[in-house]
Structures are given as C-alpha cells and as structure tokens.
Amino acid sequence: MTSELQVNLSEKVVALTGGGGVLCGAIARALGKRGAGVALLDVDEDAAAKVARDIRSEGGLAIAIECDVLDKNQLISAAARVEERLGPVDVLINGAGGNRAEATTSAQASFFELSEDAVRSVFELNFLGAFLACQVFGKKMAEHRQGHIINISSMTAIRPLTRVPAYCAAKAALNSLTQWLAVHLNQNYSQDIRVNAIAPGFFLTEQNRYLLSDKDTGKLSPRGGAIISHTPMGRFGSPEDLVGTVLWLLSDSSSFVNGIVVAVDGGFSAFGGV
Numbered sequence: 163m164t165s166e167l168q169v170n171l172s173e174k175v176v177a178l179t180g181g182g183g184v185l186c187g188a189i190a191r192a193l194g195k196r197g198a199g200v201a202l203l204d205v206d207e208d209a210a211a212k213v214a215r216d217i218r219s220e221g222g223l224a225i226a227i228e229c230d231v232l233d234k235n236q237l238i239s240a241a242a243r244v245e246e247r248l249g250p251v252d253v254l255i256n257g258a259g260g261n262r263a264e265a266t267t268s269a270q271a272s273f274f275e276l277s278e279d280a281v282r283s284v285f286e287l288n289f290l291g292a293f294l295a296c297q298v299f300g301k302k303m304a305e306h307r308q309g310h311i312i313n314i315s316s317m318t319a320i321r322p323l324t325r326v327p328a329y330c331a332a333k334a335a336l337n338s339l340t341q342w343l344a345v346h347l348n349q350n351y352s353q354d355i356r357v358n359a360i361a362p363g364f365f366l367t368e369q370n371r372y373l374l375s376d377k378d379t380g381k382l383s384p385r386g387g388a389i390i391s392h393t394p395m396g397r398f399g400s401p402e403d404l405v406g407t408v409l410w411l412l413s414d415s416s417s418f419v420n421g422i423v424v425a426v427d428g429g430f431s432a433f434g435g436v
C-alpha cells in the first residue's frame with residue numbers, strides 16, 4: 163500500500179536547475195500538481211519549456227527560463243525573472259548535472275589519458291553549477307531569512323563507482339557543500355534556512371543509458387546487470403521514487419532536518435556485496 167504525504171505547496175515558489183531533465187522534470191511536475199509555482203532553469207530551453215507546458219496543461223503555474231548554471235550572470239537574471247513572475251523563491255533544487263562519456267574510463271581511454279577538459283567540465287557542471295546557484299538564490303534566501311535548498315547529489319558520492327572518477331568526486335564535493343552551507347546560512351543569516359541533498363541510486367535516464375544498457379537491443383549491459391545484482395531491491399529507480407523524498411523534505415514533518423544527504427537507492431549504498 164502506498165500512502166502519499168500530503169503537502170500543500172500553494173504558497174511556495176520552487177526554482178529547479180536542470181528542470182528540463184528526466185529527474186527534475188518529474189519532481190517539477192509533482193510540485194506543480196501540488197500548487198507550487200515552478201521555474202524550470204535549463205540550458206536546454208525546449209526541454210524546460212516542455213515540462214512547463216505539461217505543468218500548465220494540468221492547471222499548474224510554471225515558467226521555463228534558458229539558463230546555464232555555469233554563468234553567474236545568467237543565474238542572476240534568471241533569479242530576477244523568477245521573482246518578477248512568480249515571487250520570491252522559497253526552494254532551490256539543484257538538479258543540473260551529469261557525466262560525460264569523455265570523462266569515463268574505458269578500453270579506449272584509460273584513467274591516465276582521460277581528457278582534462280572533460281574532467282573539468284564534469285566537475286564544474288556537478289559542483290560549480292550548484293555552488294553558483296546557491297550563491298545567487300541563497301543570497302535572496304539570506305535576505306528573506308528563510309528558504310530551502312535541495313542539491314541533487316548521487317549515491318556515487320558515498321560509494322565511488324568504477325569508470326566515472328570526476329563525476330563521483332564532484333558529487334562528493336556537493337555533499338560537502340550541502341553540509342557546509344547548511345551550517346553557514348544558519349550561523350550567519352537565519353535558522354529558518356535549510357540545505358539538504360538527495361543521493362539517487364541508479365535511475366535509467368539518457369545520461370547513463372549508454373553505460374547501463376545495449377543501445378541496439380536495450381538489454382542490460384554487464385554494468386547494468388552488476389548494478390541490479392548490487393541493489394537489494396532488485397531494480398532501477400523510477401523518477402517518481404524521488405518525489406516522496408522531496409515532498410518530505412519540503413514538508414513540516416522534516417522541519418528539523420538540515421545538512422543531510424538522503425540516499426534513495428534501493429539499498430545499494432548499504433550493501434557490501436556479500
């Protein structure tokens with residue numbers, strides 16, 4: 163039996179970076195359905211616009227803004243547009259992120275030859291992009307003395323995976339930032355600001371499909387099979403699996419929860435393999 167946490171978000175404004183993507187798109191749709199005003203910031207404007215249209219077609223309030231999280235000026239103007247259109251931002255969800263094939267070791271590319279540019283770009287996207295968004299939106303939260311930031315980390319931050327060194331390290335840095343910023347904002351600005359992270363396990367999406375399944379047959383790759391056999395719950399996550407955790411973090415039920423990383427991974431990070 164699934165019973166759903168009842169959360170009224172009708173007075174809330176939520177900005178999501180990477181809002182056009184699979185996971186944040188699903189989170190945004192769920193928040194829009196519960197009455198939040200939703201701003202989807204994404205470098206891929208079409209993807210963000212599609213999620214915004216979906217939310218509006220179900221009676222919700224949503225806007226899409228083209229924004230590169232690695233460009234602070236774009237973040238500043240996006241934040242101003244969100245405030246103008248929807249009001250002050252209560253919640254920032256940092257979801258822009260992902261790995262790159264060029265920063266992944268393989269038979270063709272050993273660790274020793276991984277491209278410095280690719281490693282830097284993965285680190286920047288997953289760490290610096292969230293850092294800059296926290297600066298821009300966090301400053302407003304500090305001024306309003308309330309707010310909540312949720313960083314979308316990864317289970318790979320807790321248990322580094324083979325082949326994706328930059329991605330694991332960047333997400334580990336993001337976990338550290340989550341803790342650091344939770345303390346910093348409370349100590350210096352307001353005890354009504356929270357910063358938490360969610361560490362999803364394996365969700366089959368476009369960014370990892372080429373690693374987890376065969377592109378021609380769709381069958382699990384050896385890596386995909388290894389993941390399933392190391393996931394006690396025996397399946398990949400579905401985007402909706404994250405929604406309950408986001409709703410809980412945004413609800414009053416979690417009002418004393420701050421500076422934590424919630425693993426949503428079917429038990430992967432708890433399993434030692436034997």
Ligand SMILES: NC(=O)c1ccc[n+]([C@@H]2O[C@H](COP(=O)([O-])OP(=O)(O)OC[C@H]3O[C@@H](n4cnc5c(N)ncnc54)[C@H](O)[C@@H]3O)[C@@H](O)[C@H]2O)c1
Pocket residue numbers: 179180181182183184185186203204205206209229230231232256257258259260261287291314315316317361362363364365366367368369370
């Ligand atoms: N899919 C998984 O299994 C999984 C597991 C753990 C963590 N995550 C994390 O969850 C988040 C969402 O992943 P997803 O699977 O939905 O991926 P996705 O590729 O569907 O979504 C990522 C979105 O970020 C956007 N983006 C990329 N670069 C950007 C930039 N510079 N500025 C603004 N937007 C940018 C993309 O256009 C895309 O819409 C990522 O941070 C990812 O690392 C995913």
